[in-house]
Amino acid sequence: MSDPSTMHAADIAASVRDGATSARDVVEAVLARIARVDASVNAFTDVLPERALRKAETVDAARARGEALGPLAGVPFAVKNLIDIEGLPTRAGAKINRDLPPATRDGALVRRLEAAGAILVGGLNMGEYAYDFTGENVHDGPTRNPHDLGRMSGGSSGGSGGAIGAGLVPLALGSDTNGSIRVPSAFCGCFGLKPTYGRLTRAGSFPFVGSLDHLGPMARSVTDLALSYDAMQGPDPDDPAATTREPDLIIPGIDDGIGDLRIAVAGGYFARGGDPEAFAAVAAIASALGCEQRVEIPQAARARAAAYLITAAEGAALHLDRLRTRAADFDPAVRDRLIAGSMIPAPFVERAQRFRRWYRAAMLDLFREVDIILAPSTPCRAPKSGQTTFVLDGVTLPVRANIGVFTQPISFIGLPVVAVPMRLDEGLPLGVQIIAAPWRENLALRVARHLEKTGIVSAPHAIL
Amino acid sequence: MAEMPKTEPASGGFDTYIDAASAFLGLPLDPAWVAAVGANLTVLHAAAGLVAEFPLPDEAEPAPVFTA
Numbered sequence: 001m002s003d004p005s006t007m008h009a010a011d012i013a014a015s016v017r018d019g020a021t022s023a024r025d026v027v028e029a030v031l032a033r034i035a036r037v038d039a040s041v042n043a044f045t046d047v048l049p050e051r052a053l054r055k056a057e058t059v060d061a062a063r064a065r066g067e068a069l070g071p072l073a074g075v076p077f078a079v080k081n082l083i084d085i086e087g088l089p090t091r092a093g094a095k096i097n098r099d100l101p102p103a104t105r106d107g108a109l110v111r112r113l114e115a116a117g118a119i120l121v122g123g124l125n126m127g128e129y130a131y132d133f134t135g136e137n138v139h140d141g142p143t144r145n146p147h148d149l150g151r152m153s154g155g156s157s158g159g160s161g162g163a164i165g166a167g168l169v170p171l172a173l174g175s176d177t178n179g180s181i182r183v184p185s186a187f188c189g190c191f192g193l194k195p196t197y198g199r200l201t202r203a204g205s206f207p208f209v210g211s212l213d214h215l216g217p218m219a220r221s222v223t224d225l226a227l228s229y230d231a232m233q234g235p236d237p238d239d240p241a242a243t244t245r246e247p248d249l250i251i252p253g254i255d256d257g258i259g260d261l262r263i264a265v266a267g268g269y270f271a272r273g274g275d276p277e278a279f280a281a282v283a284a285i286a287s288a289l290g291c292e293q294r295v296e297i298p299q300a301a302r303a304r305a306a307a308y309l310i311t312a313a314e315g316a317a318l319h320l321d322r323l324r325t326r327a328a329d330f331d332p333a334v335r336d337r338l339i340a341g342s343m344i345p346a347p348f349v350e351r352a353q354r355f356r357r358w359y360r361a362a363m364l365d366l367f368r369e370v371d372i373i374l375a376p377s378t379p380c381r382a383p384k385s386g387q388t389t390f391v392l393d394g395v396t397l398p399v400r401a402n403i404g405v406f407t408q409p410i411s412f413i414g415l416p417v418v419a420v421p422m423r424l425d426e427g428l429p430l431g432v433q434i435i436a437a438p439w440r441e442n443l444a445l446r447v448a449r450h451l452e453k454t455g456i457v458s459a460p461h462a463i464l
Numbered sequence: 465m466a467e468m469p470k471t472e473p474a475s476g477g478f479d480t481y482i483d484a485a486s487a488f489l490g491l492p493l494d495p496a497w498v499a500a501v502g503a504n505l506t507v508l509h510a511a512a513g514l515v516a517e518f519p520l521p522d523e524a525e526p527a528p529v530f531t532a
Contacts (some may be wrong), residue, residue: 302518305511312508324491336497340504343485348512353526355515360527401507 005033006167006461009075009224013117016074019063023056023074027119030076034121034168037464042143043153043162045081046088046123052076055119070117071227071251077171080157081123082130083107083215084204092206093126093156095139095329096322107204108239109173109215109232116231121169124159128331130175130208131315131338132156133183133403134383138331142385145187146462147428151382154187154403156180160218161188167461171219171228175205177212178307179377179407185218185419186377186431190459191448192218193225196438197414198243200229201236209314210241211353212307212411220459222449225418226250229441243439250445258450261443264293266375266435269300270406273393274379278406281422281430282374288456289447295370298362303409306352306359312341313349333400360413367437372447376406377419377431410435418444420457432457478505 004012004026015021031049038044059074079085082092084103091097105111110120125143127134135158136142143158145151146166153162157174161184164172174181176194185192193216200215207213217228233247265271265286271279286292297303316323316338323342327335366373379392379402389396410417410433418434418441436444451457482501486493493501 299518302514305514308511309508309515312504320489320491327494327497332497332500336500337504339491339493339497339501340508342489342491343482343501343505344508344512348508348516350526351512351520352515354520354524355518357524357527358518358520 003029005029007170008221009072009170009219010221010227012075012170013071013073016059016063017069023059023119024053026074027052027056027076027121030121030169037166038168040144040149040464041146041162041166041168042141043124043159043166043168044078044122045091045125045140045159046085048120048122052119052121055114059117059119070115072113072231073117075118075171076121076169077113077118077173078122078124078163078169079107079110079120079173080126080160080175082126082175082206083110083173085110085120085123088123090206092130093128093137093140096326097206105204108201108236112232113228118171124163124172126159127156128334129315129319130156130177130180131334133179133400135161135184136385144385145382146464147189148382151384151428152187154184154382157184157218161185161190164188164190164218164220165462166464171217171224173215174218176214176216176411177209178311178411179404181216181218182377182407182417182419182431182433183403185421186429187382189421189423189429190218190220191222191225191421192216192419193229193441193445194411194417194419195229195441196416198241199416199439199441200232201239201242203236203238207318209311211310211314214411214414220461222445222452223254226254226445245439248439248442250442253442254445254449256446258289258447261371261447262369263289263291263372263374263447264295264370265291266297266373267294268296270297270375273405274376275392277381277424277430278376278379280424282376282432284424285420285422285432285451285456286374288451288454291374293370295366295373297366297373297409299359300409302355303359303412304405306355307408307412309344309349309352312337313344316341356413363413363415364437371436371440371443373435375410375433375435377433378403379405381428381430407433414438416441416444418448420448420451421459422457478502478509
């Protein structure tokens with residue numbers, strides 16, 4: 001069989017269930033690859049060999065007893081280090097959080113994945129307190145793009161993108177407030193799912209912006225996204241925003257195709273202000289889907305502005321005490337934005353929340369006409385590490401503030417998105433957002449799966 | 465349509481406000497941070513202006529968690 005360290009999750013689980021390999025062999029192979037490769041990528045902040053091998057033993061012992069194994073049996077995974085891992089302080093990319101007491105329990109999604117047979121192997125690097133699009137971290141160093149080590153991984157789930165792109169694990173969890181799953185998925189050439197706001201519980205994770213925070217999976221195949229997503233769905237009273245809807249399992253219908261779907265490309269705001277390749281990636285996918293329709297997402301620039309305000313204000317409110325007492329221990333770029341956020345008058349923020357209500361109604365109207373909207377994930381390929389400005393459409397702009405220009409207006413109202421990687425040439429990957437109406441993750445995943453099956457998109461790991 | 469400024473303009477216009485807000489919030493600031501805070505506040509102020517100029521009916525109540 002293939003090297004288990006770089007296989008897809010579905011193939012690993014099938015192999016473990018069939019007895020072609022043991023969970024222990026898989027975990028040992030993954031730990032060896034992390035030990036060999038991660039020094040160059042810097043995706044992991046914590047590797048947990050003892051815990052992972054212990055869990056592997058339980059999976060192998062269950063199989064030896066003839067017990068049915070879960071859908072993710074023996075699948076190694078890692079989580080952005082804002083998700084609780086029992087025994088570790090939940091650092092959320094911050095120096096300050098290292099002083100927290102160790103988590104007494106794993107985050108809810110870790111527990112759900114492990115209940116399905118998956119095996120946690122470690123915690124992943126991220127931008128401080130998730131206020132980041134670059135994947136750089138002043139305390140832990142940057143996660144480097146596995147496809148070009150001199151470039152950004154994207155963030156703030158940079159370690160998640162780096163680990164998937166480098167083939168260190170088949171499955172990772174990230175968080176997405178304004179684009180933090182979709183951006184690193186684009187830069188690192190992997191698939192990412194940002195579900196509908198409220199779909200997956202956030203219990204046992206360090207928050208950033210309660211109104212906009214989502215957790216979700218990243219992987220190298222659409223089936224792996226769906227397998228893990230199915231295992232993680234379900235209500236949770238520990239997250240006040242978690243839906244009480246019944247899980248909508250994806251795997252049974254994932255190969256239903258796209259025949260009945262109305263698909264359109266987002267025009268206007270989403271068709272300017274980026275490199276030509278970003279729009280070429282969308283056009284290539286639209287062409288492959290036979291899509292000729294364009295739609296205009298109304299007031300997208302204002303939606304981004306409103307998301308920007310809510311993010312700064314809620315993030316500042318969360319961190320105000322730490323800003324008072326430990327400001328010098330923040331990443332300066334994060335600190336200065338949070339301090340400014342603390343000074344936004346309340347009516348400005350309330351107005352942004354009221355606009356959000358209007359914008360969501362307008363988007364729901366749009367989804368009466370179409371089922372799926374396509375848009376770029378980022379305005380460009382991965383910038384160079386440390387790069388502070390880039391030129392888009394002939395204008396020199398700050399990198400940090402503008403990488404998320406196409407993701408922010410979508411997460412602003414919690415729409416589900418599958419970010420698919422697109423390779424136009426031998427250069428670095430780009431990303432395309434497959435956007436659906438609230439609670440219709442199934443449609444976005446069906447489109448992504450169709451594109452994968454027909455060879456339009458794929459997520460090969462970097463050769464490292 | 466107006467757009468949010470994509471570049472961070474030079475600070476300076478909000479220094480008095482920053483001093484007052486710092487005292488009001490009980491959030492002491494190192495003077496070295498004020499310029500960067502001001503630059504960020506300028507972008508946020510422009511974003512707020514962009515949102516505020518869009519007319520909304522009084523009935524447009526916020527819905528921090530959308531359930532349907």
